[in-house]
Amino acid sequence: MITKDELTAQLSNTLARQKKAFRQRPTPISYQERIDALDRFQAALYEQRHDLAATINQDYGGRSTAETLLMEIFVIIDEIRHTKRHLRKWMAPNHVMPNWQFLPGRARYVYQPLGVIGVMGAWNYQLLLALSPMIGAISAGNHVMVRPSELAPLTAELMRKIIADCFPEEYVTVITGGLEVSQAFSTLPFDHLIFTGSTNVGKIVMRNAAEHLTPVTLELGGKSPALIGENYDLKSAAQAVLHGKLSNAGQTCVAPDYVLVHEKSRDEFVQHCVDAAATYYPSLVNNPDYTHIISARHYQRLEKITAEITSKSGKVVTVNPANEACTIENGVFPPTIVYDCADDCVALNEEIFGPILPIVTYRTLDEAIEYINDRPRPLALYYFNRNRALNKKVIDGTLSGGVTINGCLYHLVQNNLPFGGVGDSGMGAYHGHDGFQTFSKKKAIFYQSRFSLSKLLRPPYGPLFSFFVG
Ligand code: NAD
Secondary structure, X not given: OOOHHHHXXXXXXXXXXXXHHHHHOOOOOOHHHHHHHHHHXXXXXXXXXXXXXXXXXXXXXXXXXXXXXXXXXXXXXHHHHHHHHHHHHHHOOEEEOOOHHHOOOEEEEEXXXXXEEEEEOOHHHHHHHHHHHHHHHHHOOOEEEEEOOOOOXXXXXXXXXXXXXXXXXXXXXXXXXXXXXXXXXXXXXXXXXXXXOOHHHHHHHHHHHHOOOXXXXXXXXXXXXXXXXXXXXXXXXXXXXHHHHHHHHXXXXXXXXXXXXXXXXXXXXXXXXXXXXXXXXXXXXXXXXXXXXXXXXXXXXXXXXXXXXXXXXXXXXXXXXXXXXXXXXXXXXXXXXXXXXXXXXXXHOOXXXXXXXXXXXXXXXHHHXXXXXXXXXXXXXXXXXXXXXXXXXXXXXXXXXXXXXXXXXXXXXXXXXXXXXXXXXXXXXXXXXXXXXXOEEEEEEEEOOOOOHHHHOOOOOOHHHHHHHO
């Protein structure tokens, strides 16, 4: 059994080799080398897509292959394509106008790689959350150490092999192993560390990083609301919300965590939610489209959430159309709509991260906005309304990591939009150009000219100085 100190020493060695390889380069990794690296990785990912989906399926004991392909592998491939299309422009130096006193000097800024980037992922999208930051880091010319979650170990191991076949260890490498590896990893002196996971662990990681003044990007969780406008078509809203909620069986950071619906529409909306869930998943057990809960611990956590609601006289509607046995052993947790929940219950106060959807009612839009703003800032917000002025009111009146209007999840996969939380849901952003910028140093460069007024502003300060300052 390896000790904590030995583990830290091993990881430190890998980091030291990467830092050395980075420093030994006379110039940053070129545009062409970055493109080649992205090409190589894109081809490997595409070739291994079915193996990867099958392996994630094993880790979950049942994970929708369609979702692995649609929501992880093809999102990553799409991000690589987007990056390759725009990288030359992103890397180009940007010339700006110097202050007039410094003319005819020249000013510009360049994006320079930082060095070695640490990436810590979460199990719920084991590929996407490890590889999307990695692509951003590679595009910016860095070396990368990737640490996937220990809760999907088979996928982590396959990812390690694929990356080891594509890249030398001192350029990009994947670190596997148990929780103790994550703990040691977060204490390493990276040039930047991006962490995806829970808010509580995010605080620990940030504290560890502070020891070396390592800058962090934190991609955290929270309770993302779906607010249904008073006049919006309830059936269509329920279909969108349930799709967002039940993808990956609710184990999605941007899943709608709870719904705010006008009190007059509550019962009708609940019925539409039940219908939508039953249409998407006519059966649950052995349904290749319905994902299982990752572990017995998480399954029990979800059971406790519904048990508490029942014990406090709330309503729990389970959607199990084929009336199958959903158990902790088979890992299938049925879609569950809950309402009339007591204000203090866990369902309304902690991130659910499973297929349980609480419905909360409001009487006025202002009241709904206040309900959202009384709580920690969410990672995502969904608003269903076709009225522009009301859309603006909700967008301006709330603060969240991102917003999708009249849909769920979709802002996350826009290559031209930043992805990141705010407050309790995180700090910083990545994806596409934002990833490139996050993993770069935006360095200011000024070229002093031979002739410049500024040279006259040196001691002894005489009449010219008085002319300037008045
Ligand atoms: P988690 O915080 O338990 O684990 C995330 C990572 O942190 C894992 O790699 C784990 O090994 C590591 N870790 C755990 N304890 C640690 C410690 N004491 N020190 C150092 N590292 C430690 O989260 P999870 O259960 O893997 O993922 C679920 C959470 O992640 C949810 O809150 C979800 O909302 C959030 N999430 C956020 C995003 C996003 O993009 N914002 C995406 C997916 C998941």
